Amino acid sequence: MIAHIFEDLCNGCHRCVAVCPTHVLDVGDGTPVIARLDQCQTCYMCELYCEADALYVGPDAHVAESVDPQAIRASGHLGRIRRDHGWDRPDEAGHLDRYRLLGPLLQEGGETAARRYRTLAAGGTDTAD
Amino acid sequence: MPPILKDIQPFTPPPFVRKGVDLFRDRWPIKLFGEGTIRGNGGLRILDENCGTNVAGLYAAGDAATRELATGAVSGGGAVNSAWALTSGQIAGAAAARRSLALRDKMVGAARAVGSAGIAPASDERSIDRKAIEADVDHHMNSYQHSLWRSRTQLGDTLALLDTHWRMIGDHGWAQGSRLVALRETAALTATARWCTAAALARNESRGIHVRVDAPALDPACGVRLLTGGLDRVWTRPERRAYAEAAE
Numbered sequence: 001m002i003a004h005i006f007e008d009l010c011n012g013c014h015r016c017v018a019v020c021p022t023h024v025l026d027v028g029d030g031t032p033v034i035a036r037l038d039q040c041q042t043c044y045m046c047e048l049y050c051e052a053d054a055l056y057v058g059p060d061a062h063v064a065e066s067v068d069p070q071a072i073r074a075s076g077h078l079g080r081i082r083r084d085h086g087w088d089r090p091d092e093a094g095h096l097d098r099y100r101l102l103g104p105l106l107q108e109g110g111e112t113a114a115r116r117y118r119t120l121a122a123g124g125t126d127t128a129d
Numbered sequence: 130m131p132p133i134l135k136d137i138q139p140f141t142p143p144p145f146v147r148k149g150v151d152l153f154r155d156r157w158p159i160k161l162f163g164e165g166t167i168r169g170n171g172g173l174r175i176l177d178e179n180c181g182t183n184v185a186g187l188y189a190a191g192d193a194a195t196r197e198l199a200t201g202a203v204s205g206g207g208a209v210n211s212a213w214a215l216t217s218g219q220i221a222g223a224a225a226a227r228r229s230l231a232l233r234d235k236m237v238g239a240a241r242a243v244g245s246a247g248i249a250p251a252s253d254e255r256s257i258d259r260k261a262i263e264a265d266v267d268h269h270m271n272s273y274q275h276s277l278w279r280s281r282t283q284l285g286d287t288l289a290l291l292d293t294h295w296r297m298i299g300d301h302g303w304a305q306g307s308r309l310v311a312l313r314e315t316a317a318l319t320a321t322a323r324w325c326t327a328a329a330l331a332r333n334e335s336r337g338i339h340v341r342v343d344a345p346a347l348d349p350a351c352g353v354r355l356l357t358g359g360l361d362r363v364w365t366r367p368e369r370r371a372y373a374e375a376a377e
Contacts, residue, residue, distance in 0.1 A: 080143065098136050105134075
């Protein structure tokens, strides 16, 4: 669930208020207000659209999280999802083209799982290889 | 896989990183989340090459549009489903824009709401317990008991309950502004759940992820899609054979 809005980073564009599909945020005095936290479904849409990297969404979809703003700021999480998706800079997201490698990767995962189940069935010890 | 996963699915690692869990080395609790049986397997019926529906000026795209024409009964989050989301959005958007342009000089006056749920209650206004209704919809659509082991009796009970909720919203629901948006969403969830349930009742067989414990075998005679609709009265009927064949 959305956990924090950094007032000093927020540029007041209020785009997060508009894109939130479940109307969690209200327009505030300069900075948006988290008005209906119980409706947050942890979709990260607000983070994607925040060009100021002023939002942090906690990973738990069911439990509100109180965070240490300074620790979040230092963690490098702010804006990472937006940048990794090339959300507002598609020309910087060439890596997404490697999406076609997902099929072979899933295949590899399936084979790894099958190997582990065979080992377990034969009385062996499970190892996360 | 570790380095490449961040490249091709940038949304997957962040929740783990933020939680302090090593996606590839640690173990973490998992939970099965029901998506119902609708994802990728239903939606507004598309009737022409512009993603048009049977409502003039309404074009369907993405998850809101039926995509059997592109994918059959296969669901999923990527591959042809992603391609469908992008292409249907472009097709539907272009068609809507063309229609708007053509009507540009003929538009006069304000738009008129044709829906009535939450807007024009049939009886006196009462407060609607949206959370209770949505909890019922969630339980009857997504719980293991209801989604994995369907039966005529259970589906009948579900439909009766959902009908009650629909009547409550239609008779007594009224709101404005963002509260109206929320109430209309509750109404849409209820309507969609009634359509899913009615179609599941009409399909007296088990096929794919639709499992009827009282009709566990696949019936070759039922190899046709079901259409469903209606608000105060929900209906279902088999899709015309000719349409099904034209799609193949």
